Amino acid sequence: MTPNLTAVRRLMVPLAGLALLAAGCGGSSSSGAPGKIVLAVDVPVTGSPYIAQTIRQGAELAADNLNGGGGIRADGRNYRVSVKLYDNHLSARQAVQDTRRALDAGALAIVTDGTGIDATWPLAHQDHVPITITYDGGTGLVDPATRPNVFRIAPTNHGIAFRYAEYLIPKKLKVALLSDDSAYGQDGAADIGRAFSENPKSVALKLTLPAGETDLSPQILRAKRAGATALLAWGQPSTIAAVLTAARSRGWNVPVYTPPTGADPFVRQQLADHPEWVDGLTFASGRMTAEVGTGPFLAFQSQYESTYGADKVGVKNSQGAAVIQPPEFAMYSNDFVHVLAAAITHANSVERAKVLEALEQVSTQGANGDSRGFNEQSHEGVVDDDVYFARFHDMTFAPVKDDALSATLPVLPQTRTG
């Protein structure tokens, strides 16, 4: 055994020397060959295709833009960004496997919708690789103290819940807090419960709904009997559609409020036969335009659509125009890639640990013109103040006028003719 080991060691020394020489040559700026940065995108391609597609395309668009400009300059060399796609199937187990594969592939960062983050972040942390969530707003997923490599660019459940409390309580409504039994619904229920805890008089009842159930009539009837004058439904898009169906089919025109899932194309697709049922549906999400106006976001949207085509909702408005979905979540993954590039430039290195550290020290201009970045205290790229409310009418939405922030926001075009 020993002679074999010795032989192996003897062989390893020159091999290691050669490898070092090769690495040295590769890093030299005189070679002119650009380096490669791998960005892993782990999203539910087969579980939630719309979300997966928009996140991937946002990241790829940013990578293309950076590469088109010569790549990212660090340590005297240019680096091209290569996006590697993984499908987590909405499964934590698969997300773990994807993370391992991404790390083995040399990924410098991982972008995810949030699936399996509780299990994947320690793996990435061992290798000093940042994971950035661009969809799931779950509280506790991001914590700089305990999960130093987890970042998020997406509105948080916490922010949405507290903004809802701030928005709804002054309206003197009796709100039924409905949440489905999915992980997303239960996370949201906890946050919304906390947000309304100081004003119990505003709450008519709290009710858990079965996710995936198409008939929620008994639950909605119960909410009505409890004296609810508004429904705040936190759940999957299918749950939102079922809540609207149950309420409107009984002729109950109660205002319905939702998290960002209310704007998911699935809701409108489900209710395409009754577009009037969607009217008045209010959802909360991260604003897509900043004070600078619609210009930056529309420029981003235009580039996105010219590259990938518009994200069609699959319904038409009363004028017969096709309704499209603005690329909100694509904006978040796009922004992260630019923040990552800024961190690489700041660190002047593509060393994982250095890039991870630099992520807390940089900001860039986001696709909507707003500043985007993290810091040592917060790994959230969307602050609570950025949560706005929008209301549907004729299958498209517009910011509400009775909220200070939302009232300042313009209406984004959401139809395409021809």
Next chain:
Amino acid sequence: MRRTLGAVLAGAALAAASPAAAEQVVLPSAGRYLSQSPPLAVGGPSPRVELPLQIHISAGLRVLVGVAPDGRPVSVQARHRLVMTGRGDYQVVVGAPATSLRAGPGSESQPGLRTGQILWAGFSPGRKVLAVDATLRPVASAPFLPVRLIARRDGERYSLTVTNATALSQVAFAGRAKRAEVASLLDDTRRQALAGLRLAQAFVTIDGPSRTRPVRIAAPVRVEGVLRFPAAPESVSGGTQNGRDVSFAATLGDGRPLSLHVGVRGGGIPLLRLVARTVPPTRALTPPGSASWTVAARRRRIRVPALLARLETTRMQLVRADQFDRFLENPDTQGPSRALYVYASSAVRPPRASAASGSGSGSDALVIALAIAGSVVVAGAALVFWANS
């Protein structure tokens, strides 16, 4: 200093070009700081700052300085409270060598931390309170505190010296000015100072060549403190004794001494609490025997060079005071800011110097060795005593 000197020199150059021509010389005013810091500098690359014109910010700052028994600052904490008015998006940065921070009481947003920076970003719906409690690195922040303390214990005698640390050398200018104009500017300066306003930009007309002169400037600082002794002291100088407490108060500067000395005999080692804040140079700005400088200058024929010198130095003192009121900068550079500095005896022991710690370790090792040897001797003696008893 560079800015002031620049203005003076620019004026001087103009005068040299046309000796007989009158020129307007820029007077010290808010924002034209006399030194680089305070405000504490922003560390690292600053993100894009965004503060729409319709948003105004007033700032309040409380700096808590933990001091060692010898008076050296060993910890610096700051509570910075910004009150925004106006609607719009904002992203602002406050320079601070902070090691940690958290949202302060009443804050309606969470602060961000970067190397050398406190970040605020969000949307102001019309009024918004941003408050942060930050722990600052003493090495980077203590040199810019307005008051320096030196405490000494020599047998039964204890002494505390409180010194105004805002003093610095500046360059002022001199030349032929118009009495009425200078007097009027002094009145304006006094009115703004008494109203607590920041100094508006102002110019003075100089006929003929101007020249420079060195001046020493210090922001007047009001200090009020208490020394609490374990036992009632035997005698006190420079303060007032009330049982175990010795209180003292003074304005350091504004024509008064820049230091205060408190001497105490007996009582032990005290705990200190001292509050310091800048005050306007009211003495220097008070017109002699009249309600205004304009009237005083007319009645008393005060020499114009003396008036001009007073105008400059008082304005520099106000600018210097403004700097220390912005120890942490107000992101709205036009907005008001007030600071209160609280010095208190710290429970934290000051870190030892490396050389001292080396010798300290040696001493400790010797003490431990002697203690062990002593214990062995005592134990042996006890054993012998027990065996023979």
